[in-house]
Amino acid sequence: MAHFINNAILVVLLALSLLLSFPPTTIAANVLYPQFYDFSCPQVNDIVKSIVSKAVAKEPRMAASLLRLHFHDCFVKGCDGSILLDSSGTITSEKRSVPNRNSARGFEVIDEIKSAVEKIYPQTVSCVDILALAVRDSTVLTGGPSWDVPLGRRDSLGASLSGSNQNIPAPNNTFQTILTKFKLKGLDIVDFVTLSGSHTIGNARCTSFRQRLYNNTGNGQPDFKLERSYAAQLRANCPRTGGDQNLFPLDPGSPTKFDNGYYKNLLALKGLLSSDEILYTQNQETYDLVKLYAKNEDEFFKQFAKSMIKMGYITPLTGNHGEIRKICRRVNN
The missing domain is CATH 1.10.420.10 (Peroxidase, domain 2)
Structure with missing residues (x-):
């Protein structure tokens, strides 16, 4: 009996060691963690920080705009980058909603980061993860706290104008x-x-x-x-x-x-x-x-x-759900 238990333990340990030898994305596609891109896109943190630093130096208000963008994204369909989508034949953009119309901004910064990342690691880093990293960096740049951003979210295939109008807290709500x-x-x-x-x-x-x-x-x-x-x-x-x-x-x-x-x-x-x-x-x-x-x-x-x-953990898309957009303003197909 003891021999059987010892062999079972050895099998489990061997399986764990094999799993740990593969990139994180093959281990836990449905789990968010800060090291998600360490194998697939090790430069992503540096790229995001560099571009956000330039944007905030040029316009200090941009830090708050990025923070608000992330907040308005997560409160609609979860943290899925739906707020970044422009209107198309099948999509009515959340940018048209009352909370976002004439006030949501920072899209160009996310576009610039995405373009820089795509040149090196095409279709690897999601737009929503780029936004989450940009928000952390802009907070730090303005004197706020830092945190390890859990990563591994995927981008949505659609937007919700009604959700944006209904779910985002308004300044005059009770x-x-x-x-x-x-x-x-x-x-x-x-x-x-x-x-x-x-x-x-x-x-x-x-x-x-x-x-x-x-x-x-x-x-x-x-x-x-x-x-x-x-x-x-x-x-x-x-x-x-x-x-x-x-x-x-x-x-x-x-x-x-x-x-x-x-x-x-x-x-x-x-x-x-x-x-x-x-x-x-x-x-x-x-x-x-x-x-x-x-x-x-x-x-x-x-x-x-x-x-x-x-x-950042509000109903993210992970695994095979959603996609990694090539351009943050539109879905791939």
């Missing part, structure tokens, strides 16, 4: 509506507060928060939850009518630096969007997290990295 949208994607209340911290960089359009400046009280006065002098500054360039596309920093203190200033602003009643403000007015748990992150940037950074990794 607390419960936004939390529900997070939970439907497997994210919890901690992820909600933490990922909202991405608003420490980037801008918002006047049309995204105008209702806070003029309509909430019913008498044309600013939202009482918005600090008065800050509200007055906003009203100066966000009029009651017109100026819809005027841009305002989400974190006026350090709009291009990834830090915990966003949470400090919330406590000072200077959260720009209604979806920001509700974090410190609607729920005790979120309020406590806002206070923690405002006080301790390291805690925010650590959890942000964890929540970004968690978001």
